[in-house]
Amino acid sequence: MGAMDDGGSAWGTAVDSPTEERNERTRALDQVPTRELLELINAEDRLVPGAVATSLPHLARLVDLAAERVARGGAVHYVGAGTSGRLAVIDAAELLPTFQLHEGVVLAHLAGGHSALAQAVEGAEDDAAAGRDAVSAVGAEDVVIGLAASGRTPFVAGAIAQATEQAAVTALVTSNPRAGLLRHVDVPIVVDTGPEALTGSTRLKAGTAQKLILHTFSTALMVRLGRTWSNLMVSVVATNxxxxxxxxxxxxxxxxxxxxxxxxxxxxxxxxxxxxxxxxxxxxxxxxxxxxxxxxxxxxxxxxxxxxx
Structure with a gap:
């Protein structure tokens, strides 16, 4: 029992990430009045934009690399599990009507497939082979962007390994500056949001950071591809x-x-x-x-x- 209790293989290996650390500012989360509870969460949320700002030089490089490749016929692939993957699906889906983007230019691969949009699919994020399969057709003109708050999701790691072997540009969006996977990508994008208000609940600050990174990246990509006029959505599809x-x-x-x-x-x-x-x-x-x-x-x-x- 001792080996299991201290992080042995039967119960998985402890994740070395700020997102898993305990937040000293929110220890009384379950004891304060509701208004104060909300204020504690909101105070943590306000830290996210500043953390995103530090990643902009790397994000700019990724936008330019992606724009060059998409202009030559390449595609952008988002890869993620859980909240990360669901945010990726939303971002990719919204580009079609907003920018009249053709299908297949920006795609999202969610661990567990479409059924994982509505409910968790057990073990999906641990399937590195499925991550490899998701991007098996990518090539040198494509870009594969992994999204993993802790920076260790096997599904994402498998996709990045496959993309690297096929000479695609790779990137990782993570809230863990210690993530080993950062060493294996062309463009590391670290948004260090620190410990969550609710320990380990990365759908909070880390998820918000990923949403900001995704919509900033995809909007900038569309601008670079000429799908706007000034700051106007001139490519919008008028479907209603x-x-x-x-x-x-x-x-x-x-x-x-x-x-x-x-x-x-x-x-x-x-x-x-x-x-x-x-x-x-x-x-x-x-x-x-x-x-x-x-x-x-x-x-x-x-x-x-x-x-x-």
């Missing part, structure tokens, strides 16, 4: 009434046209916001604007530059 109204608003904001005039331009453009924007900014006819966008790879700024007399 709210988004159709938003496309009119975006055209108004980008051009200074009135809503009726913007709506008329969009109608002439067949509802394509990018085509309408090039038309409004250059005076081009729909066919001319569409052709300019095709030549520019869908980048509005380049299409406008090429079309303007």
């Amino acid at each position: 009434e709210k988004l159709r109204a938003r496309t009119v608003t975006i055209l108004c904001q980008a051009t200074g046209l009135s809503r009726p005039d913007s709506a008329a331009v969009l109608a002439s453009a067949g509802g394509d916001l990018k085509v309408g924007l090039v038309m409004a900014l250059t005076g081009a006819e729909p066919a001319q604007a569409r052709a300019a966008l095709e030549r520019s790879g869908g980048v509005v700024r380049d299409a406008v530059r090429a079309t303007t007399p």
Whole structure:
């Protein structure tokens, strides 16, 4: 029994990570009034943006590497288990309607598959072979980003090992600066959020940090790929009434046209916001604007530059 009690193999090996340490600031978590309980958690949450800020130089490198490869036909693969994997699935899914991104450009691989989105799949995160299988088709033009709060998830480790063997760019997003896996990736992204308010519950600060890293990375990647105009979502897919109204608003904001005039331009453009924007900014006819966008790879700024007399 003694060997098991002190971290023997029957009960797993203790994880060496700040995320598993006890938080001295929240020891009274179960004894304080509800308002104070919430304030304790909120005080810990406020530490996350500062921790994320320290990772931005490495994140910038990852964005640039990913943009280069996606522009050449490569893909970005997120790999994670539990909260990490679920956040990855959400981020990847939201890129399709927000930026009119084609399927297969940014993909998420969740340990345990789609069923793990709604409930835990026992043992899924410990399956390194499944991690390898998840990215078995990647190549040198692809990017594999592992997400693991403790930096040791076998599913993620297996994926990174496989990606490395196939010459893909690799990265790890972790809240553990001591993670051994950091030595095996091209781009280490450490967001040291420290001990959680509830010891070991990495869906709290570590999860928040991963969400910030993911949406910052993917938004910056879309900007670098030319899927925005200024800070406007000109690639949005108008699939419902709210988004159709938003496309009119975006055209108004980008051009200074009135809503009726913007709506008329969009109608002439067949509802394509990018085509309408090039038309409004250059005076081009729909066919001319569409052709300019095709030549520019869908980048509005380049299409406008090429079309303007």
